[in-house]
Amino acid sequence: MISLPAALDARMQRESQMTFFEYMVLSVLSEEPDRTMQMSALAARASASLSRLSHVVGRLEKRGLLARSRIPGAGRRTNTTLTEAGYDVVVAAAPGHVAAVREYLIDELEPRDLKALQRIGTAVETAINRGPAPSAAATPASQRRP
Amino acid sequence: MISLPAALDARMQRESQMTFFEYMVLSVLSEEPDRTMQMSALAARASASLSRLSHVVGRLEKRGLLARSRIPGAGRRTNTTLTEAGYDVVVAAAPGHVAAVREYLIDELEPRDLKALQRIGTAVETAINRGPAPSAAATPASQRRP
DNA sequence: GTGTAGAACTTGATGCGTCAAGTTGATGTT
DNA sequence: AACATCAACTTGACGCATCAAGTTCTACAC
Numbered sequence: 001m002i003s004l005p006a007a008l009d010a011r012m013q014r015e016s017q018m019t020f021f022e023y024m025v026l027s028v029l030s031e032e033p034d035r036t037m038q039m040s041a042l043a044a045r046a047s048a049s050l051s052r053l054s055h056v057v058g059r060l061e062k063r064g065l066l067a068r069s070r071i072p073g074a075g076r077r078t079n080t081t082l083t084e085a086g087y088d089v090v091v092a093a094a095p096g097h098v099a100a101v102r103e104y105l106i107d108e109l110e111p112r113d114l115k116a117l118q119r120i121g122t123a124v125e126t127a128i129n130r131g132p133a134p135s136a137a138a139t140p141a142s143q144r145r146p
Numbered sequence: 147m148i149s150l151p152a153a154l155d156a157r158m159q160r161e162s163q164m165t166f167f168e169y170m171v172l173s174v175l176s177e178e179p180d181r182t183m184q185m186s187a188l189a190a191r192a193s194a195s196l197s198r199l200s201h202v203v204g205r206l207e208k209r210g211l212l213a214r215s216r217i218p219g220a221g222r223r224t225n226t227t228l229t230e231a232g233y234d235v236v237v238a239a240a241p242g243h244v245a246a247v248r249e250y251l252i253d254e255l256e257p258r259d260l261k262a263l264q265r266i267g268t269a270v271e272t273a274i275n276r277g278p279a280p281s282a283a284a285t286p287a288s289q290r291r292p
Numbered sequence: 293g294t295g296t297a298g299a300a301c302t303t304g305a306t307g308c309g310t311c312a313a314g315t316t317g318a319t320g321t322t
Numbered sequence: 323a324a325c326a327t328c329a330a331c332t333t334g335a336c337g338c339a340t341c342a343a344g345t346t347c348t349a350c351a352c
Contacts, residue, residue, distance in 0.1 A: 001147050001267075003193055007274045019338080039301065047149060052339060054302055059338090076300045076347045108269040116262035121147075123254040128153045165308080185331065198309060200332055205308090222317050222330045 004104060011100045016093035021046070023097065025056060026065060026082065026090045035082040038071070042080060065089055150250060157246045162239035167192065169243065171202060172211060172228065172236045181228040184217070188226060211235055 009020040016023070028045045029035050037045070043053045057080055060066050065086030071077040082090075106114065155166040162169070174191045175181050183191070189199045203226055206212050211232030217223040228236075252260065 001150055003274050004147055004270055005151070021338090040299090049340075050301060051303090051341080055338075055340095058302090074348085075298095076345085078301065104273045105266075105270055108273045109266060113262045113266055113269075116259045117266055120251075120255060120259055120263055123259075124150055124251055127250045127254045128149050167308090186329090195310075196331060197311080197333090201308075201310095204332090220318085221328095222315085224331065 007104055008097070008100055012093070012097060015096045016089075018089075018093070019056075021048070021052075022056060022060060023090070023093055025053070025060065026086055027094070029066065029080065029082040030087055030090045035087065036079050039078045039080060060086070153250055154243070154246055158239070158243060161242045162235075164235075164239070165202075167194070167198075168202060168206060169236070169239055171199070171206065172232055173240070175212065175226065175228040176233055176236045181233065182225050185224045185226060206232070 005020070012018060012020045012023055018026075024046045025042065028042060029037055039050060039053060039057070042057075043050050046053065048056075057066065057068065061068060061080075064083060066080050066082050069079050069081065071079055109117065151166070158164060158166045158169055164172075170192045171188065174188060175183055185196060185199060185203070188203075189196050192199065194202075203212065203214065207214060207226075210229060212226050212228050215225050215227065217225055255263065
């Protein structure tokens with residue numbers, strides 16, 4: 001669990017000149033129908049803090065891969081939208097990433113272990129997010145019940 | 147796999163004022179009979195680059211948790227040894243860490259999934275380390291066959 | 293209609309990780 | 323004996339993450 005994320009990140013940077021986390025952000029956006037998402041929602045989907053996301057989005061915006069726009073009439077909400085250039089970048093990076101995941105993980109496992117891994121993943125995520133103080137990144141206020 | 151290391155690291159810093167990686171270093175040393183290890187070997191066991199380890203060991207030395215000493219008559223090799231204070235720190239931090247691992251992972255899994263996880267771990271490690279250029283951290287020159 | 297609380301970010305300082313380049317010993321090579 | 327090479331680190335610069343503090347809206351209270 002220590003080595004895999006590191007390995008995927010290293011490969012991402014070598015092959016596509018971006019962080020694994022940057023890829024996640026772009027990738028999540030690319031899967032939305034309008035390639036747009038509110039910052040908080042994006043942070044939740046990328047399991048990052050709003051602060052981290054803000055920094056990263058700032059950089060990606062400078063690179064022209066996405067754009068920010070205030071949502072009018074609704075608090076201080078901000079939308080981020082993938083640009084064409086940004087979409088092209090994700091599309092170019094995706095196959096390499098998928099190949100890496102296969103190579104390091106999926107192709108190495110028997111079907112039963114793959115299923116086990118899925119169970120483990122959800123179990124761990126649940127366990128972490130039911131701690132004494134569920135993190136803001138995991139369950140942002142806008143999705144929290146009153 | 148993204149969330150678990152992050153969660154364990156966060157807890158380590160909250161409860162024991164050190165990085166998860168710092169804990170690993172101290173912990174590995176504490177398991178040696180003489181609480182001593184050569185830098186390269188330590189790097190391999192902690193799956194880190196020599197550079198990273200050097201920085202971290204520098205900090206831990208400043209905190210008085212370990213000490214460095216040149217190995218005489220053998221290249222430029224350096225030993226790091228856990229101090230008493232360092233040992234006490236590991237001993238104090240260990241129970242909390244074990245509890246965290248149980249809470250987030252082990253206690254959540256059925257026995258068969260735990261066994262699967264073990265298989266997955268070794269499979270992934272192998273897959274990563276047989277890449278085109280096996281990393282120096284994983285197989286340091288001193289352990290590499292000619 | 294002022295005041296307070298809170299949500300949704302943004303910003304700046306600090307610290308750790310990484311990469312490239314430098315040191316320092318030992319081991320051959322000619 | 324001089325030189326090149328290599329292994330085992332160390333160091334410095336730079337980038338990214340985190341934390342605490344600030345900003346900017348809305349909404350509700352009185």
